[in-house]
Amino acid sequence: MVNEKRQIVVPGETIVSGNEYLPGDGAYRDGEDVVAGQYGVLNITEKHVRVIPVSGAYYPRRGNTIIGTIVDITFNGWLIDFGGAQNAFLPVAEVPRYINRNEMREFLDFGEAVVVKVWDVKSRGVDLSMKMRGFGKIEGGMIISVSPNKVPRIIGKEGSMVKIIKDATGCSITVGQNGKVWISGNDADKELATKKIIEFIVAHATIAGLTEKVEKFIGDLGMKVDKVEIVEENTDGGEE
Amino acid sequence: MVTKKGIYTKRNDGRKMDEVRSMTAKVGIVPSADGSASFETGKTKAIAVVRGPRTLHPQHMQNAQTGILRVNYGMMPFSVEDRIRPGPNRRSEEISKVTEWALSSVVDLSGFPNTVVDVFIQIPQADAGTRVAGINAAAMALAHAGIPMKQMVSAIGVGKIDKTLVVDLDKYEDSEFHDAEGSTDIPMVFTSRTKDMALLQLDGKISISEFKEVVGMAKKACEDILKVQMDALKNVGGEDNE
Amino acid sequence: MSNFIIPNLQKEKIEAFLAENKRLDGRKADEYRELVVEDGVSKNSASAVRVKFGKTEVIAGVHLALATPYPDSPNEGTFMTSAELHPMASQQYDIGRPGIESIELARVIDRGIRESGFIDFKGLCIKEGEKVWQVFVDIVAVNDDGNMLDVAGLAALIALGRARMPIYNEKEDKVDGYDEKKGIPLDKDVLSFSMTFHKIGGKIVADVSKEEEAISDFRWTIAMGDNDGEPRITAMQKGKAGVITEEDMETILNLAESKWKSMFPKIREYVFG
Numbered sequence: 033m034v035n036e037k038r039q040i041v042v043p044g045e046t047i048v049s050g051n052e053y054l055p056g057d058g059a060y061r062d063g064e065d066v067v068a069g070q071y072g073v074l075n076i077t078e079k080h081v082r083v084i085p086v087s088g089a090y091y092p093r094r095g096n097t098i099i100g101t102i103v104d105i106t107f108n109g110w111l112i113d114f115g116g117a118q119n120a121f122l123p124v125a126e127v128p129r130y131i132n133r134n135e136m137r138e139f140l141d142f143g144e145a146v147v148v149k150v151w152d153v154k155s156r157g158v159d160l161s162m163k164m165r166g167f168g169k170i171e172g173g174m175i176i177s178v179s180p181n182k183v184p185r186i187i188g189k190e191g192s193m194v195k196i197i198k199d200a201t202g203c204s205i206t207v208g209q210n211g212k213v214w215i216s217g218n219d220a221d222k223e224l225a226t227k228k229i230i231e232f233i234v235a236h237a238t239i240a241g242l243t244e245k246v247e248k249f250i251g252d253l254g255m256k257v258d259k260v261e262i263v264e265e266n267t268d269g270g271e272e
Numbered sequence: 273m274v275t276k277k278g279i280y281t282k283r284n285d286g287r288k289m290d291e292v293r294s295m296t297a298k299v300g301i302v303p304s305a306d307g308s309a310s311f312e313t314g315k316t317k318a319i320a321v322v323r324g325p326r327t328l329h330p331q332h333m334q335n336a337q338t339g340i341l342r343v344n345y346g347m348m349p350f351s352v353e354d355r356i357r358p359g360p361n362r363r364s365e366e367i368s369k370v371t372e373w374a375l376s377s378v379v380d381l382s383g384f385p386n387t388v389v390d391v392f393i394q395i396p397q398a399d400a401g402t403r404v405a406g407i408n409a410a411a412m413a414l415a416h417a418g419i420p421m422k423q424m425v426s427a428i429g430v431g432k433i434d435k436t437l438v439v440d441l442d443k444y445e446d447s448e449f450h451d452a453e454g455s456t457d458i459p460m461v462f463t464s465r466t467k468d469m470a471l472l473q474l475d476g477k478i479s480i481s482e483f484k485e486v487v488g489m490a491k492k493a494c495e496d497i498l499k500v501q502m503d504a505l506k507n508v509g510g511e512d513n514e
Numbered sequence: 515m516s517n518f519i520i521p522n523l524q525k526e527k528i529e530a531f532l533a534e535n536k537r538l539d540g541r542k543a544d545e546y547r548e549l550v551v552e553d554g555v556s557k558n559s560a561s562a563v564r565v566k567f568g569k570t571e572v573i574a575g576v577h578l579a580l581a582t583p584y585p586d587s588p589n590e591g592t593f594m595t596s597a598e599l600h601p602m603a604s605q606q607y608d609i610g611r612p613g614i615e616s617i618e619l620a621r622v623i624d625r626g627i628r629e630s631g632f633i634d635f636k637g638l639c640i641k642e643g644e645k646v647w648q649v650f651v652d653i654v655a656v657n658d659d660g661n662m663l664d665v666a667g668l669a670a671l672i673a674l675g676r677a678r679m680p681i682y683n684e685k686e687d688k689v690d691g692y693d694e695k696k697g698i699p700l701d702k703d704v705l706s707f708s709m710t711f712h713k714i715g716g717k718i719v720a721d722v723s724k725e726e727e728a729i730s731d732f733r734w735t736i737a738m739g740d741n742d743g744e745p746r747i748t749a750m751q752k753g754k755a756g757v758i759t760e761e762d763m764e765t766i767l768n769l770a771e772s773k774w775k776s777m778f779p780k781i782r783e784y785v786f787g
Contacts, residue, residue, distance in 0.1 A: 040506045043378070043415055044423025044465040060422065067465065069380070069422055071415035071505060087508075088418025089306040091325060091384065101521040113519040118327035118387075145521035156386075174527040174538065181418065220531060224540065302657045303569050304604060315557070319656070321602035344609055349596065349652035350559035350575025353689075358596050358652060392602035394654065396573055397556035 038238050040086070041068040047081055058083030072181075073238065086238060090115065090180035090210040092158045096150040097167075099175065099208035102140050107133060110140050112148065112160065114210045115177065120158035122148060127162045145170045147206055147214070170206065173216025176227055178234050180211035185237045186230055193233065196246065200255045201226045225253050278435025279452050284444045285314075292428065292440045292493050297408070297504035299416050307417025309504065311409035314442055315399035320409035322417040324389035325381065333388075339381030342388050343372040345406055347395040367403045368393075374407055374427070374461040374471035380420040389419060400446040401429045404459050407471070412501050416508075423465040424501060426494040430486045432456040432478050437486045439493045453477065458486060462494045518606055518728045525729045529715025539723060544769055546721040546777070549668075551784050553676055560677035560692060565669040567721055569659040571603075574651060574669035576677040578698065580689070581648035583639070591638020591646040595624035596653065597666060603655035604724075615662075618753070622708075623653070623667050626737045626749040630706045632674065637699025640682060647680075649698065660724040663735055667708045668781070674700065675785035706739030706748040707781050709773055711766050713756060718765050720773065731756025736770050738778075745774040 041047060046065045055061050058070035059081045068074075072085040092098065092114075100114035109123040122140075124131055131139045140146065146169050151161040162168060178186070187194050187207055194205055203217035203226045213230060217223045232249050236242055247257045283289065293314030302308035307322035328334045345368040349355050371393065381389060391414065393406035407427040415421060431441050434452040438445065441457055449455045456476025463470055469487075478486070528538060535543050547568030555573055556562035562575035583590060597620035601607040612620075627633060638647040651670045655662060678692035679699075712719045712730035719726055727733075737749035752758065758766075 040508075042424060042502045042505050043421035044463075045502075058420070062465070067422075070418060070420050072418065085418035087300070087307060087416050089323075089325060101519050103519055143520075143522040143525075145523050171523060172526075173523060175521060175524050176538075220534060220536060223527075224536075224538075227538070228540075302571075302602060304657050304659065305602065308602075317555075319602070323601070323605060326605075344601070348556070348562075348573065348575065348654050349650065350556050350562045350577055353558050355559070355577040355579060355650055355652070358598050390601070392600065394600065394602060396562065396654075397558060399558075 038240065039074045040072070040238075041074050041083055042071055043068055047074060048076070053079050053081050056080050056082040058085065084184075085181050087179060087181055092120065092150045092153050092210070094150055094153055096209040097147060097207075098150060098160075098210040099145060099147050099170070099206065099212035099214055100210070102142055102144050102146065105136055105140075105142070110136070112146065114208070115212060118158070120148075120150070120160050122146070122160040122162060126151065126160065128168070140169060145175065145214070147208070170214050170216075173204070173214055174223060174227070176213050176215065176230065178211045178213060178230065180209065182234045182237045183207055183209055183211060185242065186213065186233050188243075193243065193246065196243070196250070196257065197226060197229050199258045200250045201229070225255065228253065278433075280433040280436040280438075280449075283438065285442060287440075289436060290439045290489050290493070292496055293442065295497065295500045297412060297500050299412055299504050299508050305413075305417075307413040307415070307419070309409045309412035309416060311405050311412065311501075313401055313405050313408075313440065315397060316401050316405045317395065317397045318402065318405035318409040319394045319396065320406060320413040321392045321394075322389060322410075322413045322419070323392070324417070325384040325387035325419075326390070328386060328388035334386040336385050337382065339384035339387040339389055341372055341376050341379055341381065341391065343368045343375065343391045343393065343410070345371055345393040345403070347398060347402065351395045351398045367406070370471055370473065371403065371407055371410065374425055375410055375414060377468075377470040378411075378421050378423050378425055378463055379414060380422060383420065389414070389417070398443075400441050400443040401459075403427075404429045404461075407461055408497060408501060412505055415505055423463050424498060425461050425463055425470055426497040426501060427459065427461040427471065428490050428493045428497060429457060429459045430490045430493070431458050432476065432482065432486070437482060437489060439489050458483075458490075460487070460490045460494075462491055464494075464498050467491060518724065520725055520728050524725065528726060528729060529717075532715050532717040532719065535717075537719075537723075538725070543717055544720045544773065549780075549784070551672060553787065560680060560698065561673045563669060563672045563676060564656075565665055565672060567661060567665050568723075569657055570661055570665045571656040572653060572662070572665045572669045573656055574653045574666070574673040576673045576698070577650040577652070578647045578677075578680050578689075579650070580640075580682075580687070581646055582644065583642075583646040587635070588643040589639045589646075590635035591633075592648045593624075593628060593633055593635070593651075594648070595620050595627070595651045595670065597623065597655075598653065599655045599658070599662065604658035607655075607658075618751075619663060619666055620653070622663065622735065622749070622751050623651075623670050626667060626706065626708060627651070627670065627674070630737070630739060630748045631701050631704045632671075632706065634699035634701050647698075649674075658724065660722045660727045661710060663710045663733075664708060664721065667737075668784075671705065671707060671781075671785050674698065675705075676787050702786065704739050704748075705782060705785060706737045706746075707778070707785075708735050708737035708749065709770060709777075710735040711769065713758075713762060718762070718769060720769070730754065732758060734758065734766055736766075738770065738774050740778060745771055745778075
């Protein structure tokens with residue numbers, strides 16, 4: 033199902049009628065109707081009806097990868113700001129090696145940036161972990177902020193979109209579900225170009241055929257694009 | 273129609289009795305917000321900005337079972353002919369509260385315990401119907417912010433000028449008409465799907481049958497308003513991003 | 515006001531870019547964002563304008579009200595500025611009493627206008643000792659993406675420049691609408707607008723973004739008017755705790771002069787419409 037423009041639905045709008053349809057995230061059942069319970073892009077896959085938000089704040093979910101900054105150090109962990117108005121907590125037990133109380137600042141200091149996983153979301157706060165491979169302190173490069181709902185488009189299906197950008201610019205890119213993207217490259221111009229490409233994707237996120245448009249944009253910036261197999265555009269779910 | 277003749281046989285600005293002033297709506301007007309929208313009816317302009325869900329301070333105000341909605345309504349000092357001093361006043365506090373009740377009826381914050389969703393409504397220019405324009409803008413801004421909502425809400429001010437029932441009172445009808453039986457102002461909010469009444473205030477005099485009739489007129493007007501709100505939300509294009 | 519947290523790596527990156535006269539949004543260090551001005555935001559007051567530098571947006575409006583003069587200046591009108599860094603404009607602003615940012619903003623803008631003589635206070639007198647016009651400038655922040663001082667200051671000037679004179683109905687002692695052809699009494703020759711410069715990583719930056727603003731050492735706001743084609747300083751304010759070296763002073767004053775020469779004619783056009 034390739035739409036000219038993805039279909040946007042508004043809360044209260046009847047999406048489809050019929051008991052064979054199952055309401056998923058962002059949708060609910062009202063009698064025979066499946067109704068939008070959130071503003072966003074409609075996604076119907078095999079009678080499963082979901083509404084994917086296109087705007088709004090980031091709300092942490094278990095398993096999310098996020099990028100944040102150390103803002104406080106307590107006796108048993110680090111407090112991390114990830115762009116919302118609440119902080120998350122990284123316990124000292126959740127880092128890859130044993131750190132004693134005196135080494136905490138040496139390991140992760142105020143103002144340093146990290147890539148972490150959301151381990152648990154409780155009513156009293158968000159707990160993080162940094163134990164797995166691929167997580168840890170990030171140094172150098174720059175962080176840009178995008179609307180969190182655009183993150184799946186930046187990543188692309190099975191990482192296809194972010195791969196196109198990496199290949200073209202030679203920069204490392206790590207995308208946080210909280211809308212923070214870390215870019216690191218060998219020179220300032222490449223990093224700026226990466227930033228521009230990501231901003232282009234965000235600006236055109238709701239349009240189908242995005243991959244082609246992005247490749248053209250990269251070409252217009254004067255960079256080479258390795259022709260990647262164009263993955264189907266009919267889903268919004270980008271997985272890491 | 274039950275309406276008796278009375279002296280108000282032609283509207284001050286030439287509209288039909290059940291005609292809403294021309295409307296403009298736009299979404300995503302404040303880039304740093306989680307959700308934002310503007311709504312204009314005639315000369316009345318409203319801006320709504322949503323920030324949240326975010327942690328609620330102080331902690332003792334938190335609700336462990338659900339997020340809460342908090343509305344702050346205010347008029348910009350130059351929005352009216354006699355300057356309004358900046359800051360809260362009793363009128364703005366009351367409007368904030370009834371707005372909060374109206375919006376809470378459709379919003380579902382059970383998935384965001386201990387948080388608050390702040391809705392800021394500001395009026396840059398007023399020509400009656402400001403709380404109504406504010407609610408229309410706020411509903412769009414909440415949707416734009418991705419807040420779970422079972423349905424939208426639409427607001428309209430209806431009323432009675434002398435013996436004539438009207439829809440969408442402008443400033444002349446609301447505050448300057450004092451002849452014969454005077455004017456009665458009735459702001460109302462309806463939910464979009466179930467057509468329930470989420471806000472009701474009345475100031476003046478009206479019979480029960482007239483009230484029922486004007487409720488019907490309000491519901492009909494809200495259909496038009498809902499269409500404007502939905503069009504604005506569906507035509508955001510690529511602008512609502514940071 | 516909650517802190518706007520910038521990680522160290524970002525601060526280092528901004529400074530590294532500035533060392534090459536670059537910024538994260540592609541501008542040069544002394545480059546301003548696009549200026550947009552919209553008039554007629556409210557017709558219920560003497561004026562109301564919307565002003566944007568890039569995404570930083572402010573609405574400012576002017577109101578005139580009848581008042582009695584102060585005893586020590588019986589033939590002069592009065593003037594008051596308010597500024598609201600409204601929480602709709604940024605996650606960092608709170609509801610409630612104005613924070614120090616709002617207060618400083620209002621006072622700096624007020625002084626700049628008052629001390630420059632831009633408003634002709636004697637021209638606001640209706641009847642000496644009894645009745646004068648009171649001028650209000652009200653500024654409301656709509657979106658804060660950095661450099662609110664300059665945007666708000668310019669919005670206040672444009673609101674004053676475009677304000678229509680109210681028509682005084684002496685018999686009924688009230689205001690009867692506005693004279694579309696007449697502005698409020700201003701001394702147009704002393705128009706003075708402000709520019710704020712920040713020092714970041716040893717470099718001087720104009721029209722800062724929100725991130726740049728958060729990491730700068732100091733900010734220096736300089737208001738300048740026209741003295742026979744040459745800029746003349748009318749107001750200054752230094753903010754934040756970093757110190758200004760003599761070299762900084764030279765660099766900034768030179769930059770202020772050249773920016774003023776290139777921007778003033780356009781600013782003047784915007785103010786008087």
